[in-house]
Amino acid sequence: MATILGLYTLGLIVAIVVLALLMLLTSEPLREYIHKWNEMKPIPGLQGAYPIVGNALRFKTNAGEFFNQVIEGTNEFRHLPLAKVWVGPMPFVVLFHAETIETVLNNPRHMDKAYSYKFLHPWLGTGLLTSTGDKWRRRRKMLTPTFHFSILTEFLEVMNEQAKILIEKLEKQVGHGPFDCFSYITLCALDIICETAMGKKIYAQDNSDSEYVRSVYKMSDIITRRQRTPWFWPDFIYNLLREGKEHKRNLKVLHLFTESVIRERAEQLSNSDSDSETDQGRTKRRAFLDMLLQATDDDGNYLNQNDIQEEVDTFMFEGHDTTAASINWALHLLGSYPDVQRKAQQELHEVFGSSQRPVNTDDLRRLRYLECIIKESLRLFPSVPLFARQLCEDCHINGFKVPKGVNAIIIPYALHRDPRYFPDPEAFCPERFLPQNSAGRPPYAFIPFSAGLRNCIGQRYAMMEEKVILASILRHFHIEACQKREDLRPLGDLILRPEKGIWIKLQNRVLLNRNSIESLLILHILFN
DSSP states (O other), X not given: OHHHHHHHHHHHHHHHHHHHHHHHTTSHHHHHHHHHHHHTTTSOBOSOOBTTTBTGGGSOSSHHHHHHHHHHHHHHTTTSSOEEEEETTEEEEEEOSHHXXXXXXXXXXXXXXXXXXXXXXXXXXXXXXXXXHHHHHHHHHHHGGGGOHHHHHHTHHHHHHHHHHHHHHHHTTTTSOOEEOHHHHHHHHHHHHHHHHHSOOOOGGGOSSOHHHHHHHHHHXXXXXXXXXXXXXXXXXXXXXXXXXXXXXXXXXHHHHHHHHHHHHHHHHHHOSOTTOEETTEEOOOOHHHHHHHOBOTTSOBOOHHHHHHHHHHHHHHHHHHHHHHHHHHHHHHHHOHHHHHHHHHHHHHHHTTOOOOOOHHHHHHOHHHHHHHHHHHHHSOSSOOEEEEOOSOEEETTEEEOTTOEXXXXXXXXXXXXXXXSSTTSOXXXXXXXXXXXXXXXXXXXXXXXXXXXXXXXHHHHHHHHHHHHHHHHHEEEEEOSOGGGSOEEESSSEEETTOOEEEEEEHHXXXXXXXXXXXXXXXXXX
């Protein structure tokens, strides 16, 4: 049976390639393809690129193995300014040096997302993450005020409330040995984004089996697998395959979730007497969705239902998955480096003392070492390990001519390990990001939130949330990592995740401090 399926798949691939060749032979795409192939010959790249399918036959199917393949490739070409790879008929240049990346990200002409982002459109539409040209510019201008600091400050209460629930959940793991903390953090982040983005409590932390979270993970894997498999690109073929049907099932879950919340929130707003309406004695909180429903463009036009849907889907995905991954990687690193953890807890003691009060905006400014820890975690494990742009005009990158229409893959995971700017790059050293140690470092050497005009609109939101959650955990627990770095096996999906989760052990700091005091008293009695 397996042999028959293998032959069927091979036959299907051959048929697609032959069909593609027949379509190209008399068309403009063929001339473009040949032009790019010839123009890019001087650029070094992967061996074994075949016509039409490119290097795709060499790509590993497993997400962990594929990401490892990418990193091995960047190590192999580390001494070169750029490399090329063909994914099907699409040429890509691979960039992982600050100076070559700046050439692309700092040029307002290269604002369009790469071809591979089209496979995100069924899920996220052409919202802020995936849109291009005038639509992106209008939408960015319209949405920027929703991320103003004064509005973000209103979300701090939600973050503190959900962090408190997280601590209660983690308390139950104290003294019970190693456990995977990844889902705990993810569900907390999901509760935060649902309440801040959509104004709805979903109590994800009380439902450890979230269908939405499962569908996000599955969809991320499905999309990245399709991106690197060109024979899955044509919709009329993909929709007939098992993979395409699974894509459709998960898409339905994701859209039904956000559609229902948008509809419910719109009804609430239309029935409200005023913006100062109170709920159980408290002023009703604003949410991103409220602002989307009321936002207008320069011509006074409101966003339509489809516009709102694609932005909410984007906020939901980008706003919980990236942040959750970043916090989890930070917990592993803190648990692996006790000295760093002690320094962070000393800073927390200086800011909070022995109080259990929530984090406020002044605290966020004072937690400077914790911010260095977050940045160093993002350096080693950027939430988005790679992203891509389309070059919208012919350009020269470090002496090589790259023709218009080529896609540029930017790999922060490799960029952040450049020994010129980060000596001993695999070491976890938060002090790298102290002001005196950051002076002179090129701005494009560290880009966890992208850079240039299309940098992440939500980076202040993300940093705020990460500080609140990490501060809450470190104030209550001592963390011990139960995995070595080499055991983590990062998966290069849309978001960088560990293949088997983040396993840690927790000890209650109150009990630890009490035991330390008791030990000191016993020593004092014995020796006096």
